[in-house]
Amino acid sequence: xxxxxxxxxxxxxxxxxxxxxxxxxxxxxxxxxxxxxxxxxxxxxxxxxxxxxxxxxxxxxxxxxxxxxxxxxxxxxxxxxxxxxxxxxxxxxxxx
Numbered sequence: 001x002x003x004x005x006x007x008x009x010x011x012x013x014x015x016x017x018x019x020x021x022x023x024x025x026x027x028x029x030x031x032x033x034x035x036x037x038x039x040x041x042x043x044x045x046x047x048x049x050x051x052x053x054x055x056x057x058x059x060x061x062x063x064x065x066x067x068x069x070x071x072x073x074x075x076x077x078x079x080x081x082x083x084x085x086x087x088x089x090x091x092x093x094x095x096x
Contacts, residue, residue: 002084010093019049022051050081
C-alpha cells in the first residue's frame, strides 16, 4: 500500500507522461491485462486512458486492472488512470 507522500511523488513523476494504453468499448480483457503488466515491468509508472465509448465506469476499470496486474492505483483523474508497480529487473523509481 502506498502512503500519501509516495502517491504525491508518483503523481508528480506521472504528470509529464502520455497514456500508452486506451480502454474502449471492449473493456478490460486478459490481453490488456498482460500488456499492461509487461509495460509496468519495463516502466514502473504508466497512464491508461479511458475512451468516451467505454461502457464501464472508469473506477471499475481501474480496479480490474489493479487486480489483474497487482499494481498500485496512484490516481484516477478525468479519464486517465495512473498505475505504479515496482519492477523486478528495471527498477528506476526510488519511493520516498
